[in-house]
Amino acid sequence: MPLCECFLAAGITAALALVIGLWLFLDKRRRFWEDRNFPCTGRALMLFGDYKQASRTEHMQETNRRLYQEFKARGVPIGGTIFYVVRTVIVIDPELIKAIMVKDFANFHSRGLYHNPEVDPLSGSLFFLEGQAWRQLRAKLTPTFTSGKMKMMFETILGVADELGDYFREKTSDRSVEMEMKDVMSAFTVDVIGTCAFGIDCNSLRDGNNEIREVSRKIFKQSPLHMMWVIFLNMFRGLAKTLKLKETPADLEKFYMDLVRNTVEYREKNKVQRNDFMNLLIQLKNSENPEERVTMNEITAQAFLFFVAGFESSSTTMVHCLFELAMNQDIQEKLRAEIKRVCGDGKLTYETASSVEYLNMVIDETLRKYPVADLIMRTAANDYKIEGSDLTIPEKTLVLIPTYAIHHDEEYYPEPERFDPERFNATNRANRHPYVYLPFGEGPRNCIGMRFGQMQTRVGLITVLRKFRVVPGPNTPARLEVDPKSGLAVPKGGVLLQVERN
Numbered sequence: 001m002p003l004c005e006c007f008l009a010a011g012i013t014a015a016l017a018l019v020i021g022l023w024l025f026l027d028k029r030r031r032f033w034e035d036r037n038f039p040c041t042g043r044a045l046m047l048f049g050d051y052k053q054a055s056r057t058e059h060m061q062e063t064n065r066r067l068y069q070e071f072k073a074r075g076v077p078i079g080g081t082i083f084y085v086v087r088t089v090i091v092i093d094p095e096l097i098k099a100i101m102v103k104d105f106a107n108f109h110s111r112g113l114y115h116n117p118e119v120d121p122l123s124g125s126l127f128f129l130e131g132q133a134w135r136q137l138r139a140k141l142t143p144t145f146t147s148g149k150m151k152m153m154f155e156t157i158l159g160v161a162d163e164l165g166d167y168f169r170e171k172t173s174d175r176s177v178e179m180e181m182k183d184v185m186s187a188f189t190v191d192v193i194g195t196c197a198f199g200i201d202c203n204s205l206r207d208g209n210n211e212i213r214e215v216s217r218k219i220f221k222q223s224p225l226h227m228m229w230v231i232f233l234n235m236f237r238g239l240a241k242t243l244k245l246k247e248t249p250a251d252l253e254k255f256y257m258d259l260v261r262n263t264v265e266y267r268e269k270n271k272v273q274r275n276d277f278m279n280l281l282i283q284l285k286n287s288e289n290p291e292e293r294v295t296m297n298e299i300t301a302q303a304f305l306f307f308v309a310g311f312e313s314s315s316t317t318m319v320h321c322l323f324e325l326a327m328n329q330d331i332q333e334k335l336r337a338e339i340k341r342v343c344g345d346g347k348l349t350y351e352t353a354s355s356v357e358y359l360n361m362v363i364d365e366t367l368r369k370y371p372v373a374d375l376i377m378r379t380a381a382n383d384y385k386i387e388g389s390d391l392t393i394p395e396k397t398l399v400l401i402p403t404y405a406i407h408h409d410e411e412y413y414p415e416p417e418r419f420d421p422e423r424f425n426a427t428n429r430a431n432r433h434p435y436v437y438l439p440f441g442e443g444p445r446n447c448i449g450m451r452f453g454q455m456q457t458r459v460g461l462i463t464v465l466r467k468f469r470v471v472p473g474p475n476t477p478a479r480l481e482v483d484p485k486s487g488l489a490v491p492k493g494g495v496l497l498q499v500e501r502n
């Protein structure tokens with residue numbers, strides 16, 4: 001046989017072996033739950049399994065909702081699926097959710113996400129770490145988020161809120177105008193977190209294309225190739241770690257490393273003290289107490305995380321809220337009256353901003369109907385026997401708590417598509433299982449920035465609603481659809497509302 005034919009035959013054999021090997025590997029994964037008699041969908045799961053539509057035609061929150069409803073109808077506390085190729089369970093029973101998030105947290109301390117701070121410093125943030133490394137860092141950072149510290153930063157937020165108010169006033173000088181709420185509210189939160197996390201005045205309301213805004217847009221709009229890279233790293237975490245692979249794109253890393261280094265050096269040289277996160281992080285870096293101390297890379301990773309976790313979640317919540325208020329004028333009138341009654345016309349304080357009870361109910365209902373973080377992740381460290389059932393969650397299984405599906409479960413929230421803040425009055429709240437409301441997660445690993453997120457959301461909404469009314473305009477969508485391409489549950493397309501001064 002001539003040499004080249006020989007090579008060809010060998011090539012074809014190798015390709016065939018690869019395809020068959022891959023097929024067997026996937027087939028074994030796909031049969032995992034069936035083989036164990038664990039409740040599962042049992043469909044022929046092709047390459048992407050139950051998540052075939054996710055990220056293409058529908059957002060993952062819809063996929064999880066369908067799976068949740070299917071398992072719930074069967075009366076099981078939990079169901080098995082394969083998330084792309086990762087072995088996964090979806091939790092249905094609120095008591096089991098509580099056990100996983102609180103009582104048996106020790107077995108579920110990890111989200112199971114790839115990180116490798118040695119070669120990729122920005123991946124060494126609280127969100128990604130696990131075990132002892134997570135525990136120590138969480139303890140160091142917790143004092144940064146107490147209500148005392150929130151009060152301290154309140155003035156800084158008010159400064160940005162004044163600019164937001166001015167902007168609305170100018171735009172509406174002599175008439176009602178149509179405004180793109182996504183642009184305005186994200187400019188507001190980029191500026192708030194920009195000053196609080198990095199101590200820089202971004203001025204995004206005036207200059208929509210400043211560098212930090214450009215870079216921040218890119219964080220959530222990664223190329224499909226990069227998304228595949230991230231999925232790959234998470235699928236083969238052990239291999240990725242051995243090969244020292246990086247998840248963060250190089251330009252993003254350079255931007256934030258330089259930004260934080262320059263800020264820290266400037267402040268240390270000029271002895272600048274400010275009421276913000278950066279100040280608190282620098283104090284930790286220079287702490288006398290080794291238990292408290294953090295490194296420069298750790299500071300950078302946390303500041304970056306606060307920025308990523310903090311701006312779009314809050315701005316999107318305000319957009320959702322203003323949209324519902326435009327669609328429900330009676331609720332908006334009641335809320336505006338309450339804000340005027342409690343806050344008056346003078347300067348806003350931390351106490352008054354926090355004590356508009358009806359505003360808190362409206363925000364709670366907004367996050368119920370539109371939880372921007374639509375699911376919570378944990379990974380089982382060891383096998384976990386479920387109390388009162390003969391089911392066991394095997395070690396290393398990804399545990400998904402489908403927040404969006406739970407928030408839209410008719411058993412807990414009748415007519416889930418209706419926007420009704422009364423769901424969060426004292427009576428209704430007391431009559432509901434507390435673990436069927438999870439916009440900020442629960443337990444030792446819940447959202448560390450919850451108070452800050454709530455505070456900037458309240459201040460932003462009060463600033464707008466004190467002096468302005470929002471109504472649907474000619475280009476306002478009838479309902480908001482979620483963007484299937486976005487990780488966070490954000491609206492697809494624009495959210496134009498008509499704004500009137502009054």
Ligand code: HEM
Nearest residue numbers: 127306309310313314373439440441442445446447449453
């Ligand atoms: C409306 C605004 C926000 C929402 C809805 C939100 C939601 C969440 C959720 C659901 C989690 C996961 C919790 C869990 O797994 O149990 C989380 C984690 C986290 N959030 Fe937020 N968040 C918001 C604002 C913020 C802000 C403003 C910051 C920082 C300044 C922040 C920083 C974090 C951090 C650091 C974590 C990881 C905590 C850990 O793993 O120990 N978030 N957030």
Ligand SMILES: *[C@@H]1O[C@H](CO)[C@@H](O)[C@H](O)[C@H]1NC(C)=O
Nearest residue numbers: 422423424425426427428429
């Ligand atoms: C809460 O709302 C329900 C209607 O959903 C109403 O019947 C009840 O009186 C309200 N309770 C309070 C304390 O406002």
